[in-house]
Amino acid sequence: MSKIGVFVCHCGENISATVDCAKVAETASKYDGVAFSVDYKYMCSDPGQSLIKSAIAEKGLTGVVVAACSPRMHEPTFRKACAEAGLNPYMCEMANLREHCSWVHEKGEATTEKATDLVRILVEKVKYNQSLNEIRVPVTKTALVIGGGIAGIQASLDIANTGHKVILIEKDPSIGGHMSQLSETFPTLDCSQCILTPRMVEVAQHPNITLYTYAELESLEGFIGNFKAKIRRKSKSLDEKLCTGCGLCTTKCPTKKIPSEFNEGLGNRPAIYVPFPQAVPNKPVIDRIHCTYYTKGKCRICEKVCPTQAIRFDQEDQIVEVEVGALVIATGFNIKQTDFFPEYGYGKYPDVITGLQFERLASASGPTLGEIRRPSDGKIPEKIVFLACAGSRDPAKGIPYCSKICCMYIAKHAMLYQHKVHSGKSYVFYMDIRAGGKMYEEFVRRAIEDDGVNYIRGRVSKIYEKNGKLIVNGADTLLGAMPIEIEADMVVLATAGIANDGAEELAQKLHISYDPYRFFAEAHPKLKPVETNTAGIFLAGACQAPRDIPESVSMASGAAVKVACLFSQDELTREPIIAVVNRQAPPAYSSCVGCFLCVSACPYQAIEKEEIRNRNGELIKSIAKVNPGLCQGCGTCVAFCRTKSIDIQGYTHEQMYTEVLALLNEY
Amino acid sequence: MTLGFYPGCSLKGSSREYAESVLAVAKAFDVEIEEITDWNCCGATAAHNLNKELSLALPARILSLAEKQGLKEIVVPCAACYSRLTVTKHELSKDPLLKATVIEANGLDYSGSVSILNIIQMLDKYITPNLGGRVVKPFDHKVACYYGCLLVRPHEILKFDREEDPQSMDILMLKTGATPIDWAYKTECCGAGLSVSRTSSVGRLSGKIIEDAKDRGAEAVIVACPMCHSNLDMRRDAINTFLGEKVDIPVLYITQALGLALGIDRKKLGLQRHFVKVTV
Ligand SMILES: Cc1cc2nc3c(=O)[nH]c(=O)nc-3n(C[C@H](O)[C@H](O)[C@H](O)COP(=O)(O)OP(=O)(O)OC[C@H]3O[C@@H](n4cnc5c(N)ncnc54)[C@H](O)[C@@H]3O)c2cc1C
Ligand code: SF4
Numbered sequence: 001m002s003k004i005g006v007f008v009c010h011c012g013e014n015i016s017a018t019v020d021c022a023k024v025a026e027t028a029s030k031y032d033g034v035a036f037s038v039d040y041k042y043m044c045s046d047p048g049q050s051l052i053k054s055a056i057a058e059k060g061l062t063g064v065v066v067a068a069c070s071p072r073m074h075e076p077t078f079r080k081a082c083a084e085a086g087l088n089p090y091m092c093e094m095a096n097l098r099e100h101c102s103w104v105h106e107k108g109e110a111t112t113e114k115a116t117d118l119v120r121i122l123v124e125k126v127k128y129n130q131s132l133n134e135i136r137v138p139v140t141k142t143a144l145v146i147g148g149g150i151a152g153i154q155a156s157l158d159i160a161n162t163g164h165k166v167i168l169i170e171k172d173p174s175i176g177g178h179m180s181q182l183s184e185t186f187p188t189l190d191c192s193q194c195i196l197t198p199r200m201v202e203v204a205q206h207p208n209i210t211l212y213t214y215a216e217l218e219s220l221e222g223f224i225g226n227f228k229a230k231i232r233r234k235s236k237s238l239d240e241k242l243c244t245g246c247g248l249c250t251t252k253c254p255t256k257k258i259p260s261e262f263n264e265g266l267g268n269r270p271a272i273y274v275p276f277p278q279a280v281p282n283k284p285v286i287d288r289i290h291c292t293y294y295t296k297g298k299c300r301i302c303e304k305v306c307p308t309q310a311i312r313f314d315q316e317d318q319i320v321e322v323e324v325g326a327l328v329i330a331t332g333f334n335i336k337q338t339d340f341f342p343e344y345g346y347g348k349y350p351d352v353i354t355g356l357q358f359e360r361l362a363s364a365s366g367p368t369l370g371e372i373r374r375p376s377d378g379k380i381p382e383k384i385v386f387l388a389c390a391g392s393r394d395p396a397k398g399i400p401y402c403s404k405i406c407c408m409y410i411a412k413h414a415m416l417y418q419h420k421v422h423s424g425k426s427y428v429f430y431m432d433i434r435a436g437g438k439m440y441e442e443f444v445r446r447a448i449e450d451d452g453v454n455y456i457r458g459r460v461s462k463i464y465e466k467n468g469k470l471i472v473n474g475a476d477t478l479l480g481a482m483p484i485e486i487e488a489d490m491v492v493l494a495t496a497g498i499a500n501d502g503a504e505e506l507a508q509k510l511h512i513s514y515d516p517y518r519f520f521a522e523a524h525p526k527l528k529p530v531e532t533n534t535a536g537i538f539l540a541g542a543c544q545a546p547r548d549i550p551e552s553v554s555m556a557s558g559a560a561v562k563v564a565c566l567f568s569q570d571e572l573t574r575e576p577i578i579a580v581v582n583r584q585a586p587p588a589y590s591s592c593v594g595c596f597l598c599v600s601a602c603p604y605q606a607i608e609k610e611e612i613r614n615r616n617g618e619l620i621k622s623i624a625k626v627n628p629g630l631c632q633g634c635g636t637c638v639a640f641c642r643t644k645s646i647d648i649q650g651y652t653h654e655q656m657y658t659e660v661l662a663l664l665n666e667y
Numbered sequence: 668m669t670l671g672f673y674p675g676c677s678l679k680g681s682s683r684e685y686a687e688s689v690l691a692v693a694k695a696f697d698v699e700i701e702e703i704t705d706w707n708c709c710g711a712t713a714a715h716n717l718n719k720e721l722s723l724a725l726p727a728r729i730l731s732l733a734e735k736q737g738l739k740e741i742v743v744p745c746a747a748c749y750s751r752l753t754v755t756k757h758e759l760s761k762d763p764l765l766k767a768t769v770i771e772a773n774g775l776d777y778s779g780s781v782s783i784l785n786i787i788q789m790l791d792k793y794i795t796p797n798l799g800g801r802v803v804k805p806f807d808h809k810v811a812c813y814y815g816c817l818l819v820r821p822h823e824i825l826k827f828d829r830e831e832d833p834q835s836m837d838i839l840m841l842k843t844g845a846t847p848i849d850w851a852y853k854t855e856c857c858g859a860g861l862s863v864s865r866t867s868s869v870g871r872l873s874g875k876i877i878e879d880a881k882d883r884g885a886e887a888v889i890v891a892c893p894m895c896h897s898n899l900d901m902r903r904d905a906i907n908t909f910l911g912e913k914v915d916i917p918v919l920y921i922t923q924a925l926g927l928a929l930g931i932d933r934k935k936l937g938l939q940r941h942f943v944k945v946t947v
Contacts, residue, residue, distance in 0.1 A: 342829060342830070342831030342832050343831045346831075346832060462831075462851075464851030465851075466851065466879070466882070471851070
């Protein structure tokens with residue numbers, strides 16, 4: 001005979017404001033098999049948990065139903081409390097009276113009745129619960145970091161410095177990400193390359209880090225502690241061991257007019273190229289889309305000039321399989337291009353540029369060697385206009401969020417411009433100045449007060465070209481929306497920061513979720529900012545939302561600590577919520593008839609064939625068997641099984657039917 | 668199929684030549700056109716500034732009459748009327764309560780079944796596909812296609828062309844042999860109803876439009892809205908005062924320009940009715 005305890009929580013007022021908790025507890029006390037029933041203000045508090053523990057001890061409870069919030073919130077809390085009182089934790093169930101009832105209904109009798117029903121079905125279910133034990137799995141102590149921007153670099157170094165192995169993959173020919181493109185960085189104006197390059201080199205030389213550039217994730221299988229990843233190393237058409245990085249090939253390549261990605265299209269690069277002088281690794285790749293040999297079948301000049309015969313035209317992509325225990329995703333972000341803005345000319349004016357293009361113009365390694373010259377004719381602009389919130393904070397453009405970094409980099413840009421062009425005039429159109437951060441507001445004030453940048457609060461409705469000038473039509477909302485027209489030589493749009501192309505596909509490969517803007521979703525916006533909903537996969541940097549460098553680095557170190565915590569254990573425990581094929585006494589052995597439909601249905605390849613043999617070793621029957629290490633408890637096989645021979649532990653057919661019958665008041 | 672025709676007030680008065688040219692072009696291609704009987708004013712700017720229900724009931728009455736007359740599709744050459752009728756159809760389709768109120772006020776059935784074409788859509792549907800070989804006098808001029816405010820806005824409702832840099836008139840004019848110019852004032856406001864109350868404002872706003880067209884070498888401005896036309900044409904004195912020079916670039920309705928290319932008689936297109944002499 002079951003002895004079940006029911007514990008109804010008020011959740012402060014979250015539940016009790018609409019549900020009559022005392023009545024729910026009282027009704028439950030009358031159910032068959034309920035030995036104890038009580039309501040309490042905060043079940044999750046220490047006294048609340050003690051209430052459960054002492055009831056288990058005193059009444060000898062065989063099952064517990066906690067009627068409170070979502071099991072996602074507190075199931076572990078209550079199961080632990082039960083375990084401490086000597087009850088198998090899987091004999092504890094939660095009825096969700098908060099998310100499923102009090103929060104979504106008005107106060108009233110019907111609401112209390114629904115709460116009662118929710119308790120009822122779990123009381124009946126728990127009667128069929130069985131003691132279960134956690135599954136132990138080993139941990140592979142190697143991390144896979146995807147994306148070699150500053151976030152991926154920092155995460156890799158931190159993990160590697162705890163003594164664990166790291167595999168870092170970067171899709172481009174060099175690591176560095178967007179930070180390598182920046183000229184100077186706010187709020188200190190130190191040179192981006194100068195602070196970044198040492199870390200890039202450290203990554204390349206670290207004994208614990210394996211770096212694969214020009215590589216992408218092909219597929220991922222497995223689960224926390226035990227992932228199997230396939231990495232596609234795209235062919236660089238190069239034998240990296242032979243290449244000395246002399247660069248001769250890049251100077252001799254005849255296909256020179258390819259817009260340089262690194263310079264945001266403001267300069268050109270050859271078909272065999274190193275993206276920038278400080279690249280890591282400093283060895284070229286051949287861009288097969290543009291290379292004359294691959295497109296027209298003739299050329300191979302690089303091969304002829306290479307002093308070490310390192311060019312390999314017939315090299316193929318290589319798939320590398322690795323086993324890792326955790327992943328850090330640090331694939332960063334992108335920005336909208338100027339062609340996203342019809343009101344600013346659909347990208348047809350060469351002197352309307354993006355913030356990243358301005359970074360390249362201001363950078364000593366850029367196409368103008370750091371002189372601010374406009375793309376159309378190379379003249380130094382005498383008047384320059386910066387537009388904040390280009391696309392951001394604009395629901396009509398589908399980007400209602402604030403891109404966060406642009407207010408700061410615009411102040412930086414205007415400052416750099418004033419430092420370089422003393423006679424120049426600069427204007428910033430802004431909505432609000434968002435400069436929250438250490439030394440950030442001071443930085444913006446410096447731009448306004450010391451460097452004389454004209455800040456105008458208002459939006460720009462239109463930009464058009466006339467007589468070689470860009471006419472910028474805006475309004476000054478601090479002067480009663482006074483129309484303003486500026487004849488500018490160059491305009492910089494602080495275009496919205498957005499998720500990468502292909503972010504969804506990557507998220508799907510990783511089985512992690514993403515938000516409506518395709519940024520990867522953290523597990524909890526406040527308390528789990530670097531975790532994803534998939535155990536063992538962590539986030540760092542701007543792939544989660546637009547972030548500046550200090551934030552990206554902090555996140556990366558946070559994610560690295562999470563990985564290190566995981567790797568500090570030799571074994572992990574997993575919930576025993578997995579599928580099992582039933583076993584019966586001979587001669588049936590199991591109701592499984594060995595059709596093995598489930599084998600093809602299982603997305604995790606967790607089902608094997610088991611042969612049952614008699615003493616003489618003769619085969620009696622083949623039945624399905626679930627490998628508990630691989631099973632994820634998704635239940636697909638249960639739905640496929642024609643003879644209902646498979647059950648998910650803790651969610652058996654019997655338990656489900658019981659719940660339904662309880663709901664229909666069949667008891 | 669017969670195409671319904673809602674002229675609206677302007678096309679019966681100050682912009683009679685717009686109506687004349689629409690009908691002349693339609694006739695040249697045997698498009699059967701039937702005016703909506705007993706139509707009323709769409710409410711223009713006044714109604715929707717005063718009373719929402721009234722501003723919807725007036726256009727709804729027109730659509731009800733069209734339904735009653737068995738019309739499936741109507742052309743509304745005036746950009747402002749087109750905007751009001753389309754907005755009404757949209758508002759009533761998403762608010763059954765409002766629809767019921769309006770039906771009761773009008774005492775006429777309304778199902779929302781009539782599709783509404785602006786002049787460009789009408790030409791693209793019935794005229795340009797059959798244009799081949801019919802352009803006898805190519806309109807060989809540099810033209811500034813001026814869309815104004817209402818032909819493309821509000822974009823969420825009209826879903827016509829690109830709101831910031833529309834192209835449909837330019838594409839159409841290309842087919843008449845014209846060379847549309849790239850210019851900056853395609854969708855700037857001409858001053859609209861201030862024509863009467865503050866003519867000097869119209870002089871300034873329309874002046875900038877004419878100035879940009881002139882600076883970029885346009886020989887004619889092409890419009891699809893009676894209000895725009897009257898401001899750019901009839902208010903040319905105010906414009907010239909603002910500009911401090913005499914600019915005599917003519918302003919043509921798109922149907923007039925098309926009509927000329929088709930070789931239709933200038934009088935039938937009403938070209939003599941303009942204030943700025945049509946020299947092209
Ligand atoms: C114009 C501009 C100016 C800025 N100025 C400053 C400043 O002054 N100070 C400051 O603090 N911040 C600044 N920032 C912000 C700064 O660029 C970001 O904070 C930083 O780049 C974020 O780093 P990240 O590593 O998260 O992403 P990223 O820099 O975007 O790096 C991501 C990396 O992952 C790689 N990757 C992407 N997808 C994949 C994939 N599927 N597989 C493998 N690799 C992949 C990319 O190639 C890239 O190398 C600026 C940003 C902009 C746009
Ligand atoms: S950071 Fe500033 S410029 Fe960028 S979206 Fe936010 S408010 Fe606009």
